[in-house]
Amino acid sequence: MIDEHKRILLVIPHEDDGEGGCGGSVARWALNGADITFLLCTNGDKGTSELEMTSKRLANIRQKEQLAAARVLGVKQVSFMGYPDGELEDEIWAREYIVREIRKHKPSLVMCIDPFRSKRHAHRDHRISGLLALDAVFTYSWSETYFPDQIQRDGLEAHRVSEVYLWSSENPDMCVDIGDTMELKAEALAAHASQMKEPDKILQRTIDRARAVGKDFGVSHAESFRRVIVHKTLSHWAEY
Numbered sequence: 001m002i003d004e005h006k007r008i009l010l011v012i013p014h015e016d017d018g019e020g021g022c023g024g025s026v027a028r029w030a031l032n033g034a035d036i037t038f039l040l041c042t043n044g045d046k047g048t049s050e051l052e053m054t055s056k057r058l059a060n061i062r063q064k065e066q067l068a069a070a071r072v073l074g075v076k077q078v079s080f081m082g083y084p085d086g087e088l089e090d091e092i093w094a095r096e097y098i099v100r101e102i103r104k105h106k107p108s109l110v111m112c113i114d115p116f117r118s119k120r121h122a123h124r125d126h127r128i129s130g131l132l133a134l135d136a137v138f139t140y141s142w143s144e145t146y147f148p149d150q151i152q153r154d155g156l157e158a159h160r161v162s163e164v165y166l167w168s169s170e171n172p173d174m175c176v177d178i179g180d181t182m183e184l185k186a187e188a189l190a191a192h193a194s195q196m197k198e199p200d201k202i203l204q205r206t207i208d209r210a211r212a213v214g215k216d217f218g219v220s221h222a223e224s225f226r227r228v229i230v231h232k233t234l235s236h237w238a239e240y
């Protein structure tokens, strides 16, 4: 299934989280012809230790950096939900926004951060973005009874996503070989210059991490995920 998905949507809490979690996989699939959309939940306006930086200026900078990183990876669409950093809520408005993007882009694969962790605490926006994405996939986006205005008034169709890959998971059960796209991942991460106090160290850490994950799965560099099957397709039936 790994390279089968031709339409993919990522639900990302902050600018740079997508590149760090799955930039190599995204680049691999984009090179393979996939149509990929990034959906950014917050504007990342707290990601600084510079006292003279304003939230508005930082949000602006981060949006530009995100667009540049997406270009490096070959991502075709980037959508900004616009919550302030740290203020994402598990609420109907956010769910409706994600469902609209799913119904608009019709991905077979959705990716998000694993919201269920017990050993290492995660940023609130990370947890909530994962919960929102999973709930949007099942059942809101495929049931016409949720957000019927999107269908009756705006002409969208209910849509079934077939699976979700969760990154930052404590229980990964699959990996994507990113040996050929490790450099693109590093280049995309480097585009987030406002978050790179010591770029060389951060990039080296990213490469080392991909190498360690790769070792676990028997390839040179990899990103790992927990896979959740939502709607079984013919390939799933063949696999099990």
Ligand SMILES: [Zn+2]
Binding pocket: 013, 014, 017, 123, 126
């Ligand atoms: Zn983050």
